[in-house]
Amino acid sequence: MSETLTKQQTILDNDNPEIRKFEKVNTMIHEDSNSASFYVANEIAELIRRRQKEGKMAVLGLATGSTPTKVYDYLVKFHQEDGLSFKNVATFNLDEYYPMQPDSIHSYVRFMNEHLFDHLDIDKKNIHIPDGTLKKEDIRAFCDAYEQKIADLGGIDIQVLGIGRTGHIGFNEPGSSISSKTRLVRLDRVTKLDAASDFFGEENVPQRAITMGVGTIMSATRIILMAWGEGKSRIIKEAVEGEIRESVPATFLQEHPNCDYIIDEAAGSLLTRIETPWLVGEVNWNDRLIKKATIWLSEKLEKAILKLTNEDYNEYGMGNLIAEIGSAEQINLKVFNQLQATITGWPGGKPNADDSNRPERANPYPKTSLIFSPHPDDDVISMGGTLLRLVDQGHDVHVAYQTSGNIAVFDDEVIRFLDFATEVDKDDKLNSKMKAVREFINNKKPGEVDSPEIQEYKGLIRKGEALAACRYCGVPEKNAHFQNLPFYETGAVKKKPHSEEDIQLTVDLLNKVQPHQIFAAGDLSDPHGTHRVCLQIIFLALERLQEQGAKWLKDCYVWLYRGAWQEWDIADMEMAVPIGPKDMKRKINAIFKHQSQKDSAMFPGNDKREFWQRAQQRNTETAFKYNALGLAEYEAMEGFVQYHFKK
Template sequence: MAQSRERVPVQILEHDQIASTLAQRIASVIRSANAAGRPAVLGLATGSTPIGIYRELIRMHRDEGLDFSNVVSFNLDEYYPMAPDSIHSYHRYMWENLFEHINIPRENVNIPPGDIPREQVEAHCAGYEEKIRGLGGIDFQLLGIGKTGHIGFNEPGSGVESRTRLIALDTVTRRDAAADFFGEDNVPTEAITMGVASILDAKEVALIATGEHKASVIRRAVEDEPDPDVAATYLQTHPNATFYLDPAAAAELTRVKTPWVVGEVRWTRELEIRAVIWLSESVGKSILRLDNYDYREHHLSSLLARYGSAGPLNGEVFNALISKIRGKSKLPQGKRIVVFSPHPDDDVISMGGILNKLHHNDNDIVVAYQTSGNIAVFDHEVRRYLDFLNRFGHDFDLGDGRIEDLTGRMSKFLDEKHPGQVDIPEVQQIKQRIREAEAVSGIETFGMRKDQACFLKLPFYQTGKVRKDAIGPEDVRITLELLEDHKPEIVFVAGDLSDPHGTHRMCLDAVMRALAEYSGDAPEVWYYRGAWQEWPVSEADVLVPLSEDELSKKILAIYKHQSQKDKAPFPGQDDREFWQRVEERNMGTARIVDRLGLPEYFAMEAYVVRRNGKPLEVETVSTSALGAPSHRRRASDFPGAGAGAQPGLQGDAGEVTELGGQTTT
């Protein structure tokens, strides 16, 4: 019943479970075909999503003897034009990430060529289709999904009868690939792709999607009718297609987001809060003004029955939300804290407000920047610093020639550099130092010392390329060493899974693995989100209010990251500057809280907190202390009210009047 809106089978698994599940399934297909005396024909995909599957297949080949000698592979697509040895080519991707680590014969590997003359493309595409048919079709087809809903490169408008062909790439697709190519202008405008019909001919299809940024298009692909504008919807017609999603990618599915709409649910406190917030936003009323009719007309009769009437239910949820709000006086004081920042700006972008408050609460804070962030520095920034070095050397008569030799060597490399080419070590180093200096300047905005910045330079990141290595023992060792040295009582980590190049997810993995080996008492873990999304009010355990001045100081700290300002190298799908995203997100969270009928604040940050792996238990506020909706009360009646409130609610004092659920000062 709860899955009645889903038009295709869906499995929701954790990220690592997806990799192991599908690797096991592929191994089963290979072994079954071998037992039948025929080759196993695999359709393979590229991108960041299948990397875990390929790593598990490599492990199975190495440790369990999984034999690929009788496997024939067909890749979905390739950019056009594209040299096979290019750092951007899918030929190179497949060999680096799978083929060179297993025993598949080179002649059994089939990838659309990106380097043939245009007049030969049509004939080659026809031959590609004929070769698949000659082998009896694809046994197992692995797919990802683009933000346009494309499978392969079947962009909006691709017909259900389409076959392997040359296709023009959608603007959204090219923008999404811009990070890999170090700029949208460097992304090819065309690609060769297997068609929708080619994919649907496969005997079994598995589509995988991970991360919050895929949630919206996944809902369309799974729940909407087949539509040429979303090629993935055609999989609904396949007799053996399954979507494998992590919880973040599944977040917009009806059974996940609003399960009460499609069937009976087992009510928990967390689900009650989600439902009441959803209802409040759906009907445009503050929580304390919701009535019995609202609940009954919006599939929430079973929830209403638990409380008898709307009043007690509204009060319970209202009080629970109030308890989440923590101003400066309600935040940790005198604690040992480690803030893990994947890149040298995620700290101020995502948690600059609370970092400022925690510093002024006399906490012992170390900000650990996990990666150098050097690939996210434009070459023109390096040229600016090289010019400065030359002028500096001239002004102070540093004339031994070493500065000129160094800057000249780097300038020559930059003049001859191809898009996406790996930087020489000297350029990588100067880009790293640019990011480090900006990070120090950022935390100094809050009055913190430069020695509170710790640069871990985790090895997994040090490839010089957008694609990184897997998290390894050395990454975990470096992280664990910091934990053992500082013995934190609280750890902040990035829980954002939407970053366009996956570094946040890998940095989170490094911290979690280090914490599993940590010898001290388990610290409280606070999860923040990055530059792309904020925790919903219903999911957040702590809401930290910010005054207008505090938000301005946070934005000033973001400004210190000059190499990321104006236009960041990896902006994702949002063209706004990071400070603009932060301003809208933090003020937007405060507006949501205001619409729910809670005290009005200028801006807010949101955090999810886990203690010993369990959700934070917050102190609730008694209903009698809150009074009726028209009750006049002081801001200090609310946990955390004050330091982050609107002008007139400064400090932990100030007076608030709630009129019809809307708080004014």
């Protein structure tokens, strides 16, 4: 990785009280979610072993969702490979949707069985999960009994939590009391929106849930709240550094005597010790931190970089930087030139030009450029302007669509294409197959996995849209590569882990194309982690090619773009490609070619706007930020960070 993506010295310094002075609850930042999950799983395992020696039960409060799954994977591994027994373990789950059948794919009973309980020697009578099948009039008695069972076992030893975007813990939504107990609650609009993709539409999300109360959670001896990814960074900052308030239930945890937040770097990225470490104490200044601090100061004071003064730096905790460098003018000019050097209208390199201060090389020209697109529209949404520029400037542009994107197609789209096909081809055999597909869709339950035929049809719909966008942008159809990576092809929101087949397919494609440039999605905040898995597969493929001594790889640059969810920080950008009004319109038109995602996407995440609207705003905001820092004014800009191969 480039310096912009390596961990800063201050990030993992969890034992330094000075840099944590803004934090009101103990917060431990791990390098990634995997190491953090291993840490949590080890603590749970140690409790179980200790209780076994004491002849006592270990009582665990457990959570569902994507956050704790790796912890459960490790616990299963400890049981299967290290002999850790769970016979002395009792568990209480935080919550369950209501109403909910236990065999539903959305049920937390099913979730816990699949991820944990079915793989352990735990006694089933020691497993407790709120019952989503109860009659409404029986819920109060059930909740009281749930509380009593916890008390009878001496209380919860370790309570594992995630955190919602509203700051909810369990399903304790904003407004929950610190003394609340297990009860039936109505779900917040934001919570339902976040769950909509799992239920294939917000209208299918249950309105209510049964949840442990904040008071129940607070009575646990030990609380561990986990959070991964940039999508949780804003609420983590509020929960860790903000005032205690009912509107953010997680802030109540500040009053617990033994609570730790266990988070990864991305989730902690907005904490003061990471975002602005110079405000909490002395820092060891490097080029990246100087650039970040100067941009922050410029934005804070709403002054162009070249207008910042010594007094500005001194007032905001950067007096030692002035002392080291000499003057504000020297710092300003250094950072301004760094930013200026990131801007280029030649993302493939400008031929016959001095490239010493340009992000990309002048030679070779033309280049072979390979754009990896996790879904069939990420290429044009995230870097459509750059893609158009590469084509216009004569480069040989290829696009690799890593997944089919089939689960993001509404059933109505399939019916629409079936209607067309029926009119074109009156063949009885074809009509018979279409009737079966129509019948399946007509009887399909919310969230039910599509039949293989429907999955295939939905994948073909997205493939056709991707080809239409390629033709519009000038990318030859032969340069469109549809990988359909196996990890994605489950027909459900939940995907398989990547496999050897995924990596080898990517290795084979890279060897076939042998690009001078690779563009890949570095956006790790998409709702279901597809971008994260796709990027990991690319990195593993590149590592393998490096080990195999692929000669073409030595002359290859790798650029990471961001997806539909957010943009790189200006301080991290190493290439910024301006987009004029005409090309912005062309980019939007290319996005429009993906008609199944137009007007209403299956998985909008926490932003209901269409993808073209998000892309346009993000690109114009990037241009505005550059201009506000004192650089040239552009209509819009797309930003990239360079990935450097491991030596």
